[in-house]
Amino acid sequence: MFRIPKTVFRRFASFQAGQPIHETRPHLVRSGELTTGISAMEYFNRRHRLAEQMPAQSLAILPGNTVKYASGAVFYHFQQNNDLFYLSGWQEPDSVLLLEKPNDNPDSVIFHMIVPPKDANAELWEGTRTGVDGVQEIFNADRATDNRNLHSYLRPLLNNYSKVLYDFDSQKKSLFNRVFSSRDKPPPSRETIETLLREANCQISSLSKYVTEMRKVKSNAELRVMRMAGKISGRAYNQAYAKRFRSEKGLHAYLEYRFISGGCDKSAYIPVVAGGTNALCIHYTRNDQLFKGDELVLVDAAGSLGGYCADISRTWPVSGKFTPAQAELYQAVLNVERKCIELCTQRQGLGMSDLHDESVRFMTAELRNCGFHGVSSYEVMRHLYPHYIGHNLGLDVHDVPGHARGASFVKGQVVTVEPGVYVPDDPRWPKHFRGLGIRVEDDVAVGDDNYVVLTAEAAKEIVDIETIAEHGVTTKLEDEVVDVWAL
Numbered sequence: 001m002f003r004i005p006k007t008v009f010r011r012f013a014s015f016q017a018g019q020p021i022h023e024t025r026p027h028l029v030r031s032g033e034l035t036t037g038i039s040a041m042e043y044f045n046r047r048h049r050l051a052e053q054m055p056a057q058s059l060a061i062l063p064g065n066t067v068k069y070a071s072g073a074v075f076y077h078f079q080q081n082n083d084l085f086y087l088s089g090w091q092e093p094d095s096v097l098l099l100e101k102p103n104d105n106p107d108s109v110i111f112h113m114i115v116p117p118k119d120a121n122a123e124l125w126e127g128t129r130t131g132v133d134g135v136q137e138i139f140n141a142d143r144a145t146d147n148r149n150l151h152s153y154l155r156p157l158l159n160n161y162s163k164v165l166y167d168f169d170s171q172k173k174s175l176f177n178r179v180f181s182s183r184d185k186p187p188p189s190r191e192t193i194e195t196l197l198r199e200a201n202c203q204i205s206s207l208s209k210y211v212t213e214m215r216k217v218k219s220n221a222e223l224r225v226m227r228m229a230g231k232i233s234g235r236a237y238n239q240a241y242a243k244r245f246r247s248e249k250g251l252h253a254y255l256e257y258r259f260i261s262g263g264c265d266k267s268a269y270i271p272v273v274a275g276g277t278n279a280l281c282i283h284y285t286r287n288d289q290l291f292k293g294d295e296l297v298l299v300d301a302a303g304s305l306g307g308y309c310a311d312i313s314r315t316w317p318v319s320g321k322f323t324p325a326q327a328e329l330y331q332a333v334l335n336v337e338r339k340c341i342e343l344c345t346q347r348q349g350l351g352m353s354d355l356h357d358e359s360v361r362f363m364t365a366e367l368r369n370c371g372f373h374g375v376s377s378y379e380v381m382r383h384l385y386p387h388y389i390g391h392n393l394g395l396d397v398h399d400v401p402g403h404a405r406g407a408s409f410v411k412g413q414v415v416t417v418e419p420g421v422y423v424p425d426d427p428r429w430p431k432h433f434r435g436l437g438i439r440v441e442d443d444v445a446v447g448d449d450n451y452v453v454l455t456a457e458a459a460k461e462i463v464d465i466e467t468i469a470e471h472g473v474t475t476k477l478e479d480e481v482v483d484v485w486a487l
Contacts, residue, residue, distance in 0.1 A: 016128045017128065017130045017134055017138060018091070018092045018127065018128050018129045018130040018131075018134075019035075019090075019091040019092065019130070020035075020036070021034070021138060027482050027483055030485070034089040034138075034139065035089045035091075035306055035307065036225065036265075036305060036306030036307075037221055037222075037224055037225035037228075037305075037306045037308075038089065038221050038222070038225070038306065039221065040089075040140060042219060042221055043087065043088060043089050043139075043140075044140065046086060046087055046214065047087055047088075047099065047109070047111060048106060048107075048109075049214060050087065050099065050210055050211065050214065051099060051101055051106035051107075051109040052106045053210050054099065054101045054106075054109070054165065054210075055101070055163050056101060056102075056103055056104045057101065057102060057103065057161060057162070057163060058101050058161055058163035058164065058165060059098065059099070059100050059101070059157055059158070059160075059161040059163070059164050059165070060097075060098065060099040060100075060101075060164075060165040060166070060207050061096065061097075061098055061154075061164060061165065061166045061193060061207070062081065062083055062084050062087070062096065062097040062098070062099075062166075062207060063081065063084075063095075063096045063097075063189045063190045063193055064080055064081045064084045064090070064092075064093060064094065064095040064096065064097070064189070065078070065079060065080055065081045065093060066093050066094050066189070067093050067094075077266070078091075078093055080092075080093075082215075082307070082395040082396055083207075083208060083211045083215075084097050085307060085395065086211065086214070086215055086395060087099075087211070088113070088139055088141075089139060090113065090115075090135070090139055092115060092116060092129065092130060093116070094115075094116050094147055094189060095113065095114060095115045095116065095147065095189075096113070096114040096147070096150065096154075096189055096193070097111075097112070097113055097114075098111075098112035098113075098114070098154075098157065099111060099112070100112065100157060100161070110142045110143060111140070111141050111142045111143075112141060112142065112143045112144065112145075112153075113135045113136075113139065113141040113143075113144045114144070114145055114146075114147050114149070114150050114153060114154075114189075115129075115130065115131065115132060115135050115144060115145075115146070115147055116129050116131075116146075116147055117129070117131055117132060117146040117147070117148070118131035118132075118133075132144045132145060132146055147189065150189060150192055150193075151192055151196065154192075154193065154196055155196055158196055158197070158200040158202060159200070161202070162201065162202055162203055163202070163203050163205070164197065164200075164202040164203070164204045164205075165204075165205055165206070165207035165210070166193070166197065166204055166206075166207055167206055167207055167208045168194065168204075169190060169194075208402060209402065212400045212402045212403055213403075215394055215395065215399065215400050216392065216399075216400050216403050216410070216413055217410060217411070217412040217413055218394065218412045218413070218414055218445070219412070222308060222394070223412070223414070223445055223452075223454075225305055225306045225308045226305075226308045226309075226310065226393070226394070226414060226443065226445070226454050227445075227452075227454045228263070228305055228484055228485075228487070229264055229268075229302070229303055229304060229305040229306075229308055229309065229310040229454075230302070230310045230312070230443050230454035230455035230456070230457070231454075231455075231456075231457050231487065232259060232262040232263045232264050232303055232305070232310075232481075232484070232487070233259055233262075233264065233301075233302040233303045233310040233312055233455065233457075233458070234312065234455050234456065234457030234458035235258070235262060235457050235458075235473075235475075235477060236255050236258035236259050236262055236303070237255070237299070237312065237314050237457075237458040237459070238457065238458065238459055238468055238473050239254075239258055239473055239477070240254060240255055240258070240299075241316060241320075241459065241465055241468040241469050242468050242469060242471075242472040242473055244318070244319075244320070245291060245318065246290060246291060247288075247289070247290050247291060248273040248274070248275050248278070248286075248287040248288060248289050248290075248291070248297070249273070249287050249288055251273050251297065251299070252271050252273040252287045252301075255271060255273075255299070255301050256271065256301075259301075259302070259303030260303070261479060261480045261481065262303070262477070262478075262481050263303075263305065263481035263484035263487065264303025264304055264305045264310075265303070265304055265305055265306070266303065266304050267301065267302070267303060267304065268302050268303055268304040268309035268310055268311060268397055269301075269302075269309070269311075269397045270285050271285070271287065271299065271300065271301030272284055272285055272287075272298065272299060272300035272301065272313075273287040273297065273298075273299050273301070274287075274297065274298045274299075274437065275289055275290075275291045275292075275295055275296075275297045275318065276289075276291075276292070276295035276296070276297075276435065277425075277435045277437070278298075278437075279296065279297075279298035279315070279422065279436070279437025279438070279439075280422045280423075280424065280435070280437045282386070282387055282420070282422070291318045293319075294317060294318075294319050294321075294323055294326075295317070295318060296315050296316065296317055296318070296326055296330075296436060296437070296438065297315065297316060297317075297318050298313065298314075298315045298437050298438065298439055299313065299314055299315070300312070300313040300439065300441065302455075305484065307395050308394060308395060309393060309394065309395070309396065309397045309399075310393075310443060310454070310455060311393055311397055311416050311418075311441065311443055311455075312441055312442065312443070312455050312458050313418055313420075313439040313440060313441030314440065314441075314458055314460060315330060315333075315437075315438045315439060315440065316465050316469070317469075320466060320469030320470060321466055321469070322462055322465075322466065325432040325433055325436070326436065327462055328370055329370060329421060329423075329433050329436055329438055330438050330440075330462065331462065332363075332366035332367060332369070332370050332421070333363075333366075333419055333420060333421050333438045333439070333440050334440050334460060334461075334462075335362070335366055336359055336362040336363050336366055336419040337417055337418070337419050337440045337441075337442070337460075339358075339362050340355055340358060340359050340362065340389060340417045340419065341417050341442065341444055341451065341453065342451075343355055343358060344409060344415060344417065344444045344446050344451045345409065345446060345447055345448065345449050345450060345451055346408070346409055346410055346411045346446060346447065346448050346449070347448055347449040348409070349408055350408065350409060351404075351405060351406050351407050351408045351409060352388075352389070352390065352391070352392075352405040352406075352407075352409075352415065353405040353406045354406075355389050355390070355415075355417075356388055356389040356390075356405075359385075359389040359419050360377050360380055360381055360385065361377065362419075363380055363384075363385050363419060363421070364376070364377045364380045367380060367384065367421070370430070370433070371430045371433075372384075372429060372430065383424065383426075383428075384421050384422060384423060384429075385419065385420060385421055385422070386422070387418075387420065389417060389418065389419060390415050390416035390417050390418050390441075391415065391416055392413065392414065392415055393414045393415060393416055393443055394414060399414075409446045410446065411446055411447055411448050412445070412446065413445075413446045414443060414444065414445050414446070414454065415443075415444055415446065416441055416442070416443055416444070417441065417442055417444055418439055418440070418441030418442075419439070419440065420437070420438060420439030420440075421436070421437070421438050421439075422436075422437045422438075423435065423436050423437070440460055442454070442455045442456075442458075442460075443455045
């Protein structure tokens with residue numbers, strides 16, 4: 001049954017957990033928080049909100065992710081299923097979250113966690129595990145068990161409930177993955193759950209549709225974390241403007257260093273660092289070319305803090321000074337971005353698809369003013385601005401993909417606004433713009449009749465970029481930030 005989180009008023013100073021908690025990492029997780037910036041009470045309230053939407057006599061099943069390997073024993077950085085993380089704060093692999101709602105009362109819901117057990121030998125190699133007792137004492141699970149008991153633990157619950165909320169693994173596979181499907185099996189926990197569900201006589205419906213609607217609107221605590229991630233990331237861009245890099249990989253390495261040393265946990269995604277005509281590839285991530293001449297560099301990179309992502313794109317001259325043609329086209333893109341940001345309010349009644357349509361209209365007008373005479377909106381979308389204006393942002397870079405683009409913006413939603421222009425070497429387009437790729441992107445929190453740009457620190461006006469490039473960053477910044485909340 002739901003109970004007030006113990007971590008609000010109890011301390012477990014001697015307890016070692018498998019992820020940062022206040023008692024072991026007070027510089028990362030403040031008192032009362034379960035993860036950076038998010039309190040135990042907020043996680044409790046999220047589960048309660050989900051319980052309010054669940055049918056009576058139903059069971060929600062949410063498997064976490066497993067560690068993935070690049071080759072042999074070389075593992076990738078672990079990424080939790082973000083729906084599970086959103087509801088629990090739990091960051092360890094091979095775990096399953098269950099919410100059991102035996103009747104109409106949401107307060108009757110029982111929170112179960114199935115997690116890896118304490119294991120001295122495994123912990124010697126892989127680090128501390130929180131274990132079954134820890135997930136109850138720290139993460140406030142009502143009931144918990146060792147993940148080796150998954151089958152015997154879950155079967156009786158399925159026998160008690162005919163309504164189950166669960167999402168089968170419907171991720172679209174590429175042709176390559178289909179050919180080599182034997183190498184792309186789901187984790188054992190998901191395999192076991194789906195075997196039991198097929199055996200049981202259950203009415204199965206989607207869980208993600210409920211969590212998507214919850215995750216779409218950010219709490220004040222989430223917005224504070226995202227604002228800090230944007231602030232740290234924006235400062236890194238300004239510091240990069242002030243340097244002269246010889247290569248894409250040098251700039252790539254510097255930005256990632258500044259995201260992390262500035263206070264973020266990691267990069268939010270693989271950065272795009274595209275010099276010259278490499279910027280014509282929208283998701284260019286090779287980042288292995290040398291810079292030359294007076295070309296522009298397009299960068300799409302940002303940090304992640306407490307699981308929450310920033311997402312920034314900036315374009316600037318590697319020489320520190322825009323040429324007239326670069327400045328003209330850059331200003332056109334910046335004008336479009338500024339106009340689109342002003343539409344990101346609930347009162348305007350627009351949604352992402354409406355914003356995209358407006359961005360195409362704005363971009364077409366701006367390009368005509370730049371000398372793209374007679375260019376149509378279709379040609380702009382097809383050849384010069386082929387991507388969408390933006391997306392939701394949160395725990396995932398492209399957050400809550402199940403949320404309809406046509407839905408109107410609501411207060412607390414965070415979206416990216418990222419118009420761009422990519423001019424191919426084609427005689428249809430003005431010669432002095434060919435080969436230029438420009439994108440400007442910020443993260444915007446939607447308000448009732450206002451908005452907040454969460455990435456405001458990253459300079460984007462031409463005069464500001466050129467001034468920083470010439471004179472450097474005047475604000476004193478720490479080389480290594482330990483306490484992000486003191487920034």
